[in-house]
Structure formats: structure tokens, C-alpha cells
Amino acid sequence: MSDMIREFIDSWFLFSNSYIAGWCIAAMLALIGVIVVARDQIFIGAAISQSATCGIALGLWLANAFALAEDSWWTSRAFHGVMSGTFAVLAALLTSFAGRSWRETHESITGWLFLFTGGASILLVAHTPHGLEEVHRLMASSIIGATMEDTIVLASALALSAFVLWRSYRPVLLVVTDPEMARANGLRVPLWEAGIAIGIGLLIGLALRVSGMTYTFACLVLPALIAKHMCREIRGVFLAAPPLALVASFLAFLLAHRYDAPPAQVTVVLLSLALAAVWLVRFARGMLSR
Numbered sequence: 001m002s003d004m005i006r007e008f009i010d011s012w013f014l015f016s017n018s019y020i021a022g023w024c025i026a027a028m029l030a031l032i033g034v035i036v037v038a039r040d041q042i043f044i045g046a047a048i049s050q051s052a053t054c055g056i057a058l059g060l061w062l063a064n065a066f067a068l069a070e071d072s073w074w075t076s077r078a079f080h081g082v083m084s085g086t087f088a089v090l091a092a093l094l095t096s097f098a099g100r101s102w103r104e105t106h107e108s109i110t111g112w113l114f115l116f117t118g119g120a121s122i123l124l125v126a127h128t129p130h131g132l133e134e135v136h137r138l139m140a141s142s143i144i145g146a147t148m149e150d151t152i153v154l155a156s157a158l159a160l161s162a163f164v165l166w167r168s169y170r171p172v173l174l175v176v177t178d179p180e181m182a183r184a185n186g187l188r189v190p191l192w193e194a195g196i197a198i199g200i201g202l203l204i205g206l207a208l209r210v211s212g213m214t215y216t217f218a219c220l221v222l223p224a225l226i227a228k229h230m231c232r233e234i235r236g237v238f239l240a241a242p243p244l245a246l247v248a249s250f251l252a253f254l255l256a257h258r259y260d261a262p263p264a265q266v267t268v269v270l271l272s273l274a275l276a277a278v279w280l281v282r283f284a285r286g287m288l289s290r
Contacts, residue, residue: 007258021151026246026249029207031165031242034234034238052208055084055205056084057122081205092197094113096196157206169235175189214265226271249267252270
């Protein structure tokens, strides 16, 4: 174990930005993932992540279609981040409000959005080798290659999201868990729901550009699901989910470096195994209590 940690420390100079960015993403998405899990809208994360990928694919298509210079802003990571965030926000708003207007279930809208944007992402870059490679990278997930700018942006987003949730914890909790009671208390539920959707969309868009869809979706839902089974109150879930995500991602990065494996996928598998273990413990307790 000491050799593994020593080797990991030795790699810090080369991969520090990727490590820190991955940990910021894990904690940030685990925090807002509690809202997604509390609403029982788990697959909204996959649909929003896929939509953010589609935004980046559209940016790559625009750059290729108009033969833009490689060093122009339109081909930069900043522009791709804007496209990713914009499409993620639009997807979050669509999944939040379209079901009521179209008299369709939330699951149907989410499934349609996931499939449409997934197919569109590939079609947009099918004839651009670099674009196709980038979209495949995003879908497969790889956090290696994060920059100092990414780290600063993600750390700032983590701090801001934690502060906003701390300041607005009670109204957010009421809107998420009991909209009717929120209305009775004078809260403008549609505005709060729009704000929550925009916040979730922006944070997923920021994360996906760096880490890809699989890691983003896993960090959004798995730590919150684990914490949900460990805590009796939702306040405890909010407090437990980010540390769980951080511990899992730290251990996963250690193992990934030791065995030369993709860190994003190791994190996903580790969190999935942890959730499976929690399910088994609850099942065993239920059997013993009969």
C-alpha cells in the first residue's frame, strides 16, 4: 500500500490537474445528485450528459463546416464549454417542464432526449475524424488531460454550488420533496424548479467537458444512492454524498495509477460495487429480521 501511495505521489507533477479536477467533479455532482435522487429522476443525469455531448459535437461541426482556424475562439475549449453548458441547461429545462405541457411522462421525455442527442452527436461529427474521436472520448469518459483552467473553474463551481445549497437549503428541500407544501408557504415553485434545473444543467455541462458522460453520470447518482441507504434524513444524505464520492474517487485514482487503468472507469466500478454492497447488507438485514 505504501508503494502504491508513493507511486501516486510521484505522478502528481504530471497529473495533478486531472486528479484535482476529478475530485472536484465527484464532490460537486454528488452534492447536486442528492436532488436528482430525491426526485427519483436518476436517468435525467444521463440525458443531460448526453445533451451536453451533443452541444460539443455541434460546436465541432460548426468549426468544420465553416473551415474555422484551429486557433480561433470557435474551436477552443471555452467555446465547447459554452456549447456543453447551454445544451445541458436546455435539456434540464426540457425534462423538468415538457412532460406537463406535452402530457407525457418524465421517463418518456428523458428517454427520447437521451436517444435523440446520442444519435445526433455521432451524426454531426461522422465525417470529421477529430470530432468523432472527441465525441467517443466524451462518451467513454477520460479525465486525463484536464488543465489548470479546468481545475480552477471546477473548484469554483464546487464552492459556489455548496454555498448556494447551504443558503437555500430549506426552500430547495421543500420544492424538491413537497411542491404543494412549498406553494402553501408562498414559494414560487416554477421559478425555483427552473433555477434548480438551470443549476444542475450548468454543473453537469461543466463536468462533462472534462470527464465525459460515464464518470459524470456515475458521480451524479451513485454517491447519493449510497448515502440514501446509509442516512435516515435527507440532510444526512447531503452531508454524506460528497465525502463518499471523494473517498471513492481517491481510492480509484490510486488503483488506476497502480494498475495502469482508466481512472474514470475504475471510479465508476468502485462506486457501483459500493452500492451493490449496501444493497446486499440491507437485504441481509431484512432476511434476518423476518
